[in-house]
Amino acid sequence: MTDYPAANAPLLDVTNLQHTFQTGAGRVFAVNGVSFRIDAGEAVGLVGESGSGKSTVAKCLVRLLEPSGGSMRFRGADITHMNERSFRPLRSQIQMVFQDPTMSLNPRLTVRQTLSEPLRLHKTATNGNLEARLHDLMGLVNLDRRLLGRQPHQLSGGQKQRVGIARAIATNPAFVVLDEPTASLDMSIRIQIISLLRRLQDELGMTYLFISHDLSTVRHLCNRVIVMYLGQVVEEGPVEEIFTNPKHPYTQALLSAVPIPDPARRGQRRRIVLPGETPHLTAPIVGCPLADRCPYVMPACRQGTIPFFDIEPGGHRAACLLYAEDRDAVAIDGSAESARVSRSEASGRTGSD
Amino acid sequence: MMQETLPQLNPTPGAGHSDANAAAEPLVRIEGLTIGFPDETGERFVPVVEDAGFVVHRNEILGLVGESGSGKTQTSMAILGLTRRPGKVMAGHVIVDGVDVVGLDEAGLRRVRGRKAAMIFQSPRTSLNPLMTVGDQVARVYVRQRGMNRRAARAEALAMLRRVGIAGAERVAGSYPHQLSGGMAQRVMIGMMVACGPDLLIADEPTTGLDVTIQAQIFELIQQVQAEARMSVLLITHDLGVVAETCHRVAVMQGGRVVEIAPVEELFARPRHPYTVRLLGAMLRPDRPSGDTQEPDPLPERLDIEVGGRRYEAVSVDAWAAAGVGLPMTIEVAPGHFVLCHEREDGADAAETER
Numbered sequence: 001m002t003d004y005p006a007a008n009a010p011l012l013d014v015t016n017l018q019h020t021f022q023t024g025a026g027r028v029f030a031v032n033g034v035s036f037r038i039d040a041g042e043a044v045g046l047v048g049e050s051g052s053g054k055s056t057v058a059k060c061l062v063r064l065l066e067p068s069g070g071s072m073r074f075r076g077a078d079i080t081h082m083n084e085r086s087f088r089p090l091r092s093q094i095q096m097v098f099q100d101p102t103m104s105l106n107p108r109l110t111v112r113q114t115l116s117e118p119l120r121l122h123k124t125a126t127n128g129n130l131e132a133r134l135h136d137l138m139g140l141v142n143l144d145r146r147l148l149g150r151q152p153h154q155l156s157g158g159q160k161q162r163v164g165i166a167r168a169i170a171t172n173p174a175f176v177v178l179d180e181p182t183a184s185l186d187m188s189i190r191i192q193i194i195s196l197l198r199r200l201q202d203e204l205g206m207t208y209l210f211i212s213h214d215l216s217t218v219r220h221l222c223n224r225v226i227v228m229y230l231g232q233v234v235e236e237g238p239v240e241e242i243f244t245n246p247k248h249p250y251t252q253a254l255l256s257a258v259p260i261p262d263p264a265r266r267g268q269r270r271r272i273v274l275p276g277e278t279p280h281l282t283a284p285i286v287g288c289p290l291a292d293r294c295p296y297v298m299p300a301c302r303q304g305t306i307p308f309f310d311i312e313p314g315g316h317r318a319a320c321l322l323y324a325e326d327r328d329a330v331a332i333d334g335s336a337e338s339a340r341v342s343r344s345e346a347s348g349r350t351g352s353d
Numbered sequence: 354m355m356q357e358t359l360p361q362l363n364p365t366p367g368a369g370h371s372d373a374n375a376a377a378e379p380l381v382r383i384e385g386l387t388i389g390f391p392d393e394t395g396e397r398f399v400p401v402v403e404d405a406g407f408v409v410h411r412n413e414i415l416g417l418v419g420e421s422g423s424g425k426t427q428t429s430m431a432i433l434g435l436t437r438r439p440g441k442v443m444a445g446h447v448i449v450d451g452v453d454v455v456g457l458d459e460a461g462l463r464r465v466r467g468r469k470a471a472m473i474f475q476s477p478r479t480s481l482n483p484l485m486t487v488g489d490q491v492a493r494v495y496v497r498q499r500g501m502n503r504r505a506a507r508a509e510a511l512a513m514l515r516r517v518g519i520a521g522a523e524r525v526a527g528s529y530p531h532q533l534s535g536g537m538a539q540r541v542m543i544g545m546m547v548a549c550g551p552d553l554l555i556a557d558e559p560t561t562g563l564d565v566t567i568q569a570q571i572f573e574l575i576q577q578v579q580a581e582a583r584m585s586v587l588l589i590t591h592d593l594g595v596v597a598e599t600c601h602r603v604a605v606m607q608g609g610r611v612v613e614i615a616p617v618e619e620l621f622a623r624p625r626h627p628y629t630v631r632l633l634g635a636m637l638r639p640d641r642p643s644g645d646t647q648e649p650d651p652l653p654e655r656l657d658i659e660v661g662g663r664r665y666e667a668v669s670v671d672a673w674a675a676a677g678v679g680l681p682m683t684i685e686v687a688p689g690h691f692v693l694c695h696e697r698e699d700g701a702d703a704a705e706t707e708r
């Protein structure tokens with residue numbers, strides 16, 4: 001293994017990450033000041049609104065997109081604008097499973113070719129044991145090895161998805177970004193994949209950023225959860241805290257929408273419906289990204305940057321003024337703003353104070 | 354193929370909701386459907402769907418769940434005559450509103466696609482045209498399927514994009530598919546298909562990649578258009594929560610076979626096929642804490658079933674070869690509840706007398 005520039009640094013440290021897409025119709029502010037850190041061996045869930053920028057964060061991390069601002073450190077080394085040559089040694093350490101397996105697999109390559117490529121490139125397997133490793137990988141993701149000769153169009157959705165997972169773990173990377181990796185898998189295979197990820201975590205110390213709309217899977221795999229809304233992190237914390245004690249109104253609405261697999265309870269779930277639509281990110285947002293849809297909105301919510309407030313020790317924090325210690329001052333007087341902005345800078349990173 | 358057992362797959366109509374209309378001939382009747390692909394040598398066709406059968410009633414939402422790779426997508430594509438070469442329908446019938454789609458020519462298929470049956474695919478971006486703005490794509494549906502002029506079609510397209518929950522519909526209408534998040538692309542796709550006003554909407558994992566808030570909106574939307582238009586919906590999903598909350602009946606597939614069909618409450622309360630038992634047992638409850646996500650205990654591969662004094666057993670499809678079972682048959686174990694079974698040797702005597 002390579003030497004670590006800083007041995008006690010978190011595996012991944014993302015600070016104030018930004019990404020803006022230029023489109024014919026103008027700019028899209030997809031990621032606006034996202035900060036988080038991930039320690040080695042963690043499984044961190046990244047959940048949130050469709051279009052909130054999760055995949056964009058992921059693509060910045062694996063350097064498929066160039067961040068427009070902020071920084072990303074991997075084992076202490078700044079990888080934000082690292083050139084391809086310097087990044088190459090890290091490629092085998094940082095892998096990604098893409099959201100859309102149909103788009104991310106080369107349509108002309110067979111499964112065998114797709115999986116051999118990283119093994120050869122990173123010299124993880126020699127010619128002698130390549131075939132054995134391929135069979136091993138197929139077994140791990142529960143695919144029949146007879147599928148090795150097939151091209152993507154000859155596979156079902158869930159089979160393609162598992163090829164993507166096998167490709168990502170082929171080189172035993174230290175860190176894997178999984179973007180909706182289990183969406184097309186049936187429940188029993190989903191559980192097998194979770195067990196596989198856990199086993200790799202235990203045995204090899206693999207670390208995950210697990211992006212998913214499947215909150216049950218997040219609850220069962222991850223130790224910590226980050227919630228995004230419109231390009232920003234709105235809440236984060238230990239997984240059970242988030243699920244049993246969600247604080248940000250967006251997180252509360254999100255969790256209330258999870259369907260419960262019990263026909264006897266049909267129609268009994270109380271869904272919190274946020275009024276209005278998600279605005280589009282054609283301009284940077286001032287204040288809370290949820291302000292226009294939030295039932296508890298206060299004047300101060302539309303100003304400055306909303307800082308994080310600690311909810312519970314252990315890292316449960318929410319960027320919502322409802323949890324300001326000085327809540328009355330906030331509700332009545334929007335001018336309490338200046339004090340909070342400086343606090344927001346102080347708490348821009350996890351574990352500050 | 355065991356045609357004689359197949360009629361049993363067509364349950365008494367109206368399961369899930371009583372309705373005058375339900376007594377009518379089902380909108381879709383699939384019988385003995387077998388779809389195959391050539392093996393590596395190209396000499397032999399290997400079935401990926403085998404002797405599958407079920408009906409979709411008018412005005413109902415039928416859930417289709419099951420193993421990844423069990424043939425759900427292939428089965429639903431066959432309803433639209435979309436089986437791609439080198440795959441082919443080797444046997445069976447797919448009758449959509451009185452017309453057998455199997456063997457139908459392109460002109461006939463065009464009459465089925467769109468107005469009679471429309472499909473939302475698993476992977477939205479690959480089924481949208483990358484070279485056309487999404488607004489034009491939705492508008493084109495109104496021009497082609499509803500005969501509207503361009504201006505009216507544009508206005509309808511914008512209204513539809515809003516209806517499926519797209520923020521900034523005007524701006525999104527001018528975007529190309531690759532500029533949309535996965536969730537938005539899927540909403541565009543759903544809007545496009547609902548715009549066709551089909552009798553049957555096939556939705557193949559329509560909310561995969563959407564957050565649960567939008568997912569809930571989409572299912573409310575599908576339920577709403579379904580009820581308004583008295584449309585039928587075939588909903589393929591891996592999300593048992595969605596099944597529990599939206600479907601009237603459910604069909605379960607494993608290894609190319611339809612192994613169980615029942616009204617939704619009945620299926621969740623009394624699954625009879627080992628695969629269904631496994632599937633429901635493997636449920637991760639979003640409302641329960643983690644910690645016990647062990648791989649599920651190996652469940653029985655064979656379950657006894659007794660109906661009218663005759664004994665059968667339901668066997669997990671992946672254990673058929675090892676178990677050396679004979680031809681399967683579909684048995685009605687409770688009203689509207691069908692299970693793919695094998696006759697037990699010790700039950701054969703009773704069967705004999707029936708001949």
Ligand SMILES: Nc1ncnc2c1ncn2[C@@H]1O[C@H](COP(=O)(O)OP(=O)(O)OP(=O)(O)O)[C@@H](O)[C@H]1O
Binds near residue numbers: 028049054056532534
């Ligand atoms: N190539 C692109 N060009 C322009 N805009 C883009 C591009 N890719 C993404 N966007 C926009 O950036 C925002 C964030 O998209 P992203 O795909 O990161 O969201 P997401 O959280 O992954 O959503 P989902 O849950 O639907 O996958 C969206 O508004 C999207 O439309």
Ligand SMILES: Nc1ncnc2c1ncn2[C@@H]1O[C@H](COP(=O)(O)OP(=O)(O)OP(=O)(O)O)[C@@H](O)[C@H]1O
Binds near residue numbers: 154157158185401420
């Ligand atoms: N062109 C092809 N050649 C050979 N086999 C194929 C081809 N296309 C699909 N198959 C096989 O057909 C089987 C059924 O595929 P189908 O896509 O219907 O599964 P599914 O039930 O929809 O699965 P998923 O839940 O993963 O989407 C799969 O095992 C797949 O590998």
Ligand SMILES: [Mg+2]
Binds near residue numbers: 054056099179534
């Ligand atoms: Mg995404």
Ligand SMILES: [Mg+2]
Binds near residue numbers: 156157158426427557
């Ligand atoms: Mg499928």
